[in-house]
Amino acid sequence: MNMRKHRIWALPLLVGCLVILADQISKTWIVQSLGPETMRQFIPVIDDTVRLAYSHNTGVAFSLFQGMPQLLTLTSLSIVAGAIYFYITQLPNRHLFVQIILGLILGGAFGNIIDRVRLGYVVDFIQVGWFPIFNLADSAITVGAALLMVQFLLEEIAHRHDDRSVVLQ
Numbered sequence: 001m002n003m004r005k006h007r008i009w010a011l012p013l014l015v016g017c018l019v020i021l022a023d024q025i026s027k028t029w030i031v032q033s034l035g036p037e038t039m040r041q042f043i044p045v046i047d048d049t050v051r052l053a054y055s056h057n058t059g060v061a062f063s064l065f066q067g068m069p070q071l072l073t074l075t076s077l078s079i080v081a082g083a084i085y086f087y088i089t090q091l092p093n094r095h096l097f098v099q100i101i102l103g104l105i106l107g108g109a110f111g112n113i114i115d116r117v118r119l120g121y122v123v124d125f126i127q128v129g130w131f132p133i134f135n136l137a138d139s140a141i142t143v144g145a146a147l148l149m150v151q152f153l154l155e156e157i158a159h160r161h162d163d164r165s166v167v168l169q
Contacts, residue, residue: 015103
């Protein structure tokens, strides 16, 4: 692999590793602080609106598909493979913004995969109002996906701008 190909992986790997590290440290801390039983103790962050609450999630977002850790692990790994393929073949992977996006998504995915393989469930602990409990890995995936949509919008705007300038010439 030449040096150019290495450059498109350095930042995603760094961001991904930082996300995994922060995710796993935060989960370890919450288990030590509020475990071993789930949903028994809470740490208020902003009144009772935002609080930390230790929970096991054997499903995916919004606790869907409970009790299928092997299927969810395989699905997560397939999504990771798809994200990597898309990054290599479709995205402007030399852009720092895109590299950060990939790092967030992969770091979040692997943070939760580590839990599923090691524990058989994902440790969730951030509770905001009525919204389902989530963790830092979920947040990284969500932020990465939102930024990917912004990237697509920016590319579309640039593409339309380029089309207009050709017409105007």
